[in-house]
Amino acid sequence: MKYTCRHLITLLIPCVLLGASTSYAQNKPAKLISLNDQWKFSKDQVAGQAPSPNLSWGNFSIPHSWNTTDVMDDEPGYYRGTGWYKRKLKLDASLKSKEVFLAFNGVNQETEVYVNGKLAGTHIGGYTRFVIPLRGFLNYKDDEVQVKVTNRFNEDIAPLTADFTFFGGIYRNVELMVTEPVHFSKNDHGNSSGVYLTTPEVSKEMASVKAKILIENASAKEIKVQVHTALTNADGVVVAKSTATLTVPAHQKSTFEQDLKNIKSPQLWSPENPYLYRVITQLIDVKTKTVLDQVSNPLGFRWFKFDAEKGFFLNGEPVKLIGASRHQDYKGMGNAVPDALQIRDVELLKKMGGNFLRVSHYPQDPQILEACDRLGILASVEIPVVNTITESAAFTENCKNMQVEMIRQNFNRPSVVIWAYMNEILLRPKFTDDKPRQAVYFKHIVTLAQTLDSLTRKEDPSRYTMIANHGSFDSYHKIGLTKIPMIVGWNLYSGWYSGNIEDFGKFLDRHHQELTDKPMLVTEYGADADPRIRSFSPVRFDKSVEYAIRFNQVYLNDIIKRPFVSGAMVWNLADFNSETRAETMPHINNKGLLTLGREPKDIYLLYQAYLLKKPFLKIASGTWKIRTGVADSSKSFATQPVQVTTNQKTAELFVNGQSLGVKDAVNHVCSWEVPFVNGLNQLKVTSAAYSDELDVDFTLQPFEFSDRQVPFKEMNVLLGAKRFYIDNTTHQIWMPDQPYQKGSWGYIGGESFKGTNNRMSYGSDKNIMETDNDPVYQTQQVGIKQFKLDVPDGEYELSLYFAELIGGVTKEALAYNLDNNHQKEIVRQRIFNVSINGESFLENLNLAADYGYTTAVKKSTRITVQGGKGITLDFKTIEGMPVLNALGLRKIY
Incomplete structure (x- = not known):
């Protein structure tokens, strides 16, 4: 198998900053200079060929996105329009004899670059690097660069729709490149190395390297040059080299190949030993002996294959690929994420024990694959042809160009083993009411897939091609999409979006x-x-961490025990922004193993237990440091489960110094029923020489309010729910409701709310306005008659929480819900009264009319309880059925 890797331009001389400009000392040209600072930005609704007059410009640094806040508010949609960036460049006059380029690593999604008011270049596509030559546009005195960017919808540019947000802006690094007139190519579809590496021969005994080298002569004279290529090991020792001489005509480009042969006993690259060589290529003027250009590329020797029966093999050894997919956004930043945080994502994947990254659904920052090379993470990369296509020549050409840019920019990456080009392309099929027309549409999809697959194999015969399909086997197989790529990927959500969890293995x-x-x-x-x-x-659909743990255990077990499954990528490494989503955490798809801010969830710990080879032991409920619950009968403790993730066979749990016994690990989880007492509970788990500790602050609720051993202080109850909710801002714990029990508390009458589709069997998935605590309002007891609390005499603060969950703006159902039988909501008038201990509290309460649909409503009051009457809430129907979403009670004295 051949090897490939990507370039790394060597930084030579730093720039000197003068005020708001970038200045270069004479005879000290820089190869690569960051231009991330000193930009000005303004939105511009006009979208002309120059910024509108009288714009309000703000100072910004790159990376930058104009959608970091509007994607998280309750207003539907976000700004998809035009923005302008501008920056001064003060270049030394000595650079008139040089070639100057601007390199943009990522701008979403259509870009026009103007220099001194003249159009210097354009680019289509939001996820690949592009380079703009500046020679001929500069005055070398007081130059200004203006960049027009739009993230508007364009039917000829992928992606058209997707479950992620199309952030606008210059959201990756910008660089200035300065070269001699004769140089390695700086703009081969965004590749600025000009060197492409393959390994025609790789084994444990012997290896060889072939370098395809692109040279440009921008001068008016032909030049004789020497090309010197050296392979150095990790210690900097040259292990192979080659030198050749050629003549490059004036204003011409030349392609040249060099071979490095007979490399004995090469160190092989693998996840366990990601050994990197370097290939250093120099371009030397034969006459003056001057080094005109130099590039350095990492190289990893490895060979691999995918087998339909036996799975994946690397360097002749079977390897189960387990890892994650990744989106590039980060909490509070959108896609404008600094390098250190990009790299940290790959480090977190490695720390988890993963060995594969699906770079989805678009090429990402160069730092990602550089980190994969360095850390030993295998990878696939894909272009953003997601959900649907446009049947136009322009759409096809843009897709082809994206594919070529992706391949050439990442060609020299040992981590990359797969190029992909479609994702769930039949998820939202067009022309559902016109089957003959739909058949034509499907033929266009197949033609595009064949075009991209053939193009990919021609560009890079050494790697595999892949399409990722959603779980409709018959749909893809029928039209032939399962036959085109070398690998078929399946996006499967049995037990979530569709079917039962047991369907996955089938x-x-x-x-x-x-x-x-x-x-x-x-x-x-x-x-x-x-x-x-x-x-x-x-x-x-309860969105609980516990369901996700069970779900992933089943999937991991089914994947690992089947040799023919080459591997699997959990969706997703981290939560990511999806502006159109609602659910418990609006605008976020929270299937991540990490939060949007990269805090690990319990499922991340589960993967560590499954994948790490070194001993691992962790209390999985480590994020659940504050709990509440009702005491067991008249006892002064509440028994609740605690899970520990581990790759050990057994573990022992101690609570407040007392052992709860040794438990066997089942699917890498040990479980205990823990008697939590009121206040601090110290947990410690041990296995052999390994241990983990956690302090849990527990608020014990009395089994009966008359129990003096457990004095009542405060409680928060979710109606119609069987889940707990932790408000991290106020540190309040909300617990599930219960039917009324004499001497205690609970509801009387009614039933739990169920949504208007068969999929949503648990509460509502709508965005609740005017609150960040959506789960408090997304469940409710419908048709409730009473809620009673047999509290002792005293002064209390009572809060009632309401939201009308039926009605309002009808949103398109998520296409991913494959068994979604969405029924039209029947909106009925709902008016009711609420009284407390016989006294009217809320009269003619009409949530929809008074406050709006899916809007948080909180009503609080103080109550003096006397005569042993406790608190009784009565709900009286005027029209429709009364509801209560949640209740809070706090004793004042």
């Missing part, structure tokens, strides 16, 4: 039986996990 077996010659990957799987939501009886 789907894998079906592929193996019907596509006997086609290697497969599970390119996506996952379940939402809101780290604020916990449950002792987890069910589908």
